[in-house]
Amino acid sequence: MAVLADVIVGRPGSTDESGGGGDGAAAFVFGPEIDAVAKVVEFASVTDEILDRWRTPGSNSGAQWEERFGLDRYTPLVERVIEDVLEAAQTSRVDHAVLVSSNSAVTKKASALVRCADTVSISPLGYAGAASVGVAWRMPGSSRAGREHPGPLGCRWRGRNSSPGDRPDRSRSSTSPGYRATRGGSTGLLPDLSDVEGSAGPGAPPRRPEPDRVSGPAAARSGRWKFALSGSRCEKCGFVHLPPVRVCKDCGVVDRMAVESLAGHSGSVATYTVDRLAYSPAPPVVDAVVDFDDGGRFTFEVADADPSALSVGARVETVFRRLNTADGVHNYFWKVRVQ
Amino acid sequence: MSSRGIRDRVAVVAMGCTPFGEHWDRSADDLVVEATEELYANNPRISRDDVDAYWLATLGSGQSGLTLSKPPLALDYKPVTRVENYCASGSEAFRNACYAVASGAYDRVMAVGVEKLKDSGFSGLLRGGDPPADGTAAELSLTAPAAFSLLDPAYCARYGVDPSDFRQAMTHIAWKNHHNGALNSKAQFRSEVSKEKIESAPLVAGRLGVFDCSGVSDGAACA
Numbered sequence: 001m002a003v004l005a006d007v008i009v010g011r012p013g014s015t016d017e018s019g020g021g022g023d024g025a026a027a028f029v030f031g032p033e034i035d036a037v038a039k040v041v042e043f044a045s046v047t048d049e050i051l052d053r054w055r056t057p058g059s060n061s062g063a064q065w066e067e068r069f070g071l072d073r074y075t076p077l078v079e080r081v082i083e084d085v086l087e088a089a090q091t092s093r094v095d096h097a098v099l100v101s102s103n104s105a106v107t108k109k110a111s112a113l114v115r116c117a118d119t120v121s122i123s124p125l126g127y128a129g130a131a132s133v134g135v136a137w138r139m140p141g142s143s144r145a146g147r148e149h150p151g152p153l154g155c156r157w158r159g160r161n162s163s164p165g166d167r168p169d170r171s172r173s174s175t176s177p178g179y180r181a182t183r184g185g186s187t188g189l190l191p192d193l194s195d196v197e198g199s200a201g202p203g204a205p206p207r208r209p210e211p212d213r214v215s216g217p218a219a220a221r222s223g224r225w226k227f228a229l230s231g232s233r234c235e236k237c238g239f240v241h242l243p244p245v246r247v248c249k250d251c252g253v254v255d256r257m258a259v260e261s262l263a264g265h266s267g268s269v270a271t272y273t274v275d276r277l278a279y280s281p282a283p284p285v286v287d288a289v290v291d292f293d294d295g296g297r298f299t300f301e302v303a304d305a306d307p308s309a310l311s312v313g314a315r316v317e318t319v320f321r322r323l324n325t326a327d328g329v330h331n332y333f334w335k336v337r338v339q
Numbered sequence: 340m341s342s343r344g345i346r347d348r349v350a351v352v353a354m355g356c357t358p359f360g361e362h363w364d365r366s367a368d369d370l371v372v373e374a375t376e377e378l379y380a381n382n383p384r385i386s387r388d389d390v391d392a393y394w395l396a397t398l399g400s401g402q403s404g405l406t407l408s409k410p411p412l413a414l415d416y417k418p419v420t421r422v423e424n425y426c427a428s429g430s431e432a433f434r435n436a437c438y439a440v441a442s443g444a445y446d447r448v449m450a451v452g453v454e455k456l457k458d459s460g461f462s463g464l465l466r467g468g469d470p471p472a473d474g475t476a477a478e479l480s481l482t483a484p485a486a487f488s489l490l491d492p493a494y495c496a497r498y499g500v501d502p503s504d505f506r507q508a509m510t511h512i513a514w515k516n517h518h519n520g521a522l523n524s525k526a527q528f529r530s531e532v533s534k535e536k537i538e539s540a541p542l543v544a545g546r547l548g549v550f551d552c553s554g555v556s557d558g559a560a561c562a
Contacts, residue, residue: 066460072363207462211480215471222473241477271493273545275485277463287481289489299477299489312496323474331474 002026006129011061013283020104022125026134044084047078049096053102067069068205069107076108078113086116096121112289208279213327215291224259229318229334231296232257240296262318266339267292283325290336291318303335345441351562352447353382359527359558367455368411369386370559374451375412378561387412391445393419396432396452399465405542407451428452433562453559459554463543463555484552488545506538513537513550 033039054069055062064070066104078099086092088171099110106113109120114120123136213247224230225243232244235258239250242262247254272288279285286305291297302310304317316336323331355378357370365373379385393414395407404419424431431450436450459465463482491509495502514534520526532550540548 005350066457066462068361069363069457072361073503074441098511207460208482209465211463211474212469212471214474218471218473220477226473226475253485270494271489271491273485273489273492274542275481275544277482277484277543285480285485287477287485287489289493301477301480312492323480333475 001029002025002132004134006131008127008129009061011063013189014061015064015104016127020126021126022123022135024123024125024128024131026137026187028134042085042088044081044088045162046081046084048077067103070103071105071109074101074103075113076133078106082114082116092116093118095119098122098133098136100136101125102129103126104130159177186323207211208277210279211324211326211331213329214331224261226333227320228261229263230259230261233260233295238295240292240294242292242298262294263291263320263334264295264318265292265294266317267296267316267336269310269312269316270297271312272302272310272314273306279324286310288314288316288336300336303337306338309338346443349437353378353385354560354562355379355381356525356560357558358525359556361457362455362557365396365557367406367453367557367559369528370455371376371407371411371451371453371561374453374539374561375449378449385447390417390449392417392439392448394432394436394439394448395419395421396423396428396450397421397454397477398423398425398428399468400453400455403547406453426443429560436562449558451561455557456555457557459517462529463552482544485545487545488547502546509547509551510534510537517550519559524556527554527558 003025004027007023008016008021010018010021015021050070050073051060052065052073088096094117097114098111099114099118099120100123101107101109102225104127107127110120110122121136123132125135128135158169219226222243229240229242230244231240232246233240234251234253236247236253237251239248240262241249241257242259244257244259246257248256267290270289270291272286273287274285275287278303286302286307287299288302288310289297289299300318301317301321301323302316303321315338317339318330318334319337321335323333325331348422355374355376357373357377360395362370379387393404393407393412395401395404397406400406402421406421407419408414408417420435422431422435429450432450432452436448439445439448456464463484484505491502491505494500495505511534514532514537517528517532520528521531523529537548537550540550542548543552
């Protein structure tokens, strides 16, 4: 007997978590041909070495390179292995083909990639690691995924259509300490990412690098700005600069600035955006350019943001928050909140 | 203050350019060689020895003049100046190459731009190498599409433009760009896209959808 089993845990909002990955197991018994439900006619294999998927032992979830790169590399392999196996079996067509891949760009193109088959199916529960090929295997004719595989091949799986009691406890994995540390967001609450508006395709968080660690000396030099939101008001013309500067942007005078804190002040939104591509512990990033009532303009991240509550002219106030954490260093600064 | 132009003092005598796209199989070095080889192939009267100096533009696909001189073009005793100026880096190399000829310092120089963005595995443009900072610069945390998308609500509010009219204008621009791209054998995207598809595309930032934002690409060009 050969048993294939795997559990796929994705990061919150990832393809693996939101339907592209699944947990499953399949078992095959090998024996005399007379008892067999299926017989291997021919086989072929082709391999290549690329960085497409990786997961270190003990980590909560796996990671994936940009899918189109994998698609580019897997496509010729698929074409070649089909050619090889058809040649070995001395045929040019098959009734049904099963294609499994850790790369969802490949499975999305299953029919186009396997043109020698009348029908092509993929794993009914998404990528299931080592179990994928087992759970995807179906007898000819049973092309629709059922709740449980009828399984003359001894294959059982529970997928997304299982009853609630059977459903893998994904909420547990997504609130494990490892995630809590990086997902705190500005409110300390765990955002429900299942309905995050406009992430790039269903369940695919943007692939962006995490922010740089704050520089200790730079933060120390700008302490009054960073922690008290202190800008500089030109003593000659009154222009307010955020962050503080030495040369007046308006009149050009040098080193005639008065420190002025705008912490707790209110202002109006000059413009705003929802950045669905940027890294944030609480995506998506909502930013607003704010004009303070007493002068001064700065671009802030919006805390506790509901993009639909924003408009040009909306009233906001400043709040002190954590923007992100990098290398174990919390980056505290100011955001604004709609009043 | 004065500014004197250099009109009619410099001519472009040869050019080369790679196709733009996801060139998984080619490195930045390959792209540089491909662009310059096309230049020489199309202009047999010009040889490598005729080029006295180089200006190289790259945002994040190399550092210093070595990006050009060391492996890809194997240049000896030819100065290479690397310039970086965000999306205007290529124009900046071109401009400075023009000034080098206009000044009389050189008879013939080459401007080369190269970018290999697809190797990072990240979405969108990465600046890379931001200087260590106090972590307060909002502009640096916003992606480029988001920074540009800020103009939409502000423009509509200031000039009283109906947001749906503004969206239509942006759609027309994306539609026109794809129409032009379909005619260009070196363009990354070579198919026309319907206005309906542009308007229903997934959003990247603000009201900018994927067709409103430039694709991330690999390529090189020289003149």
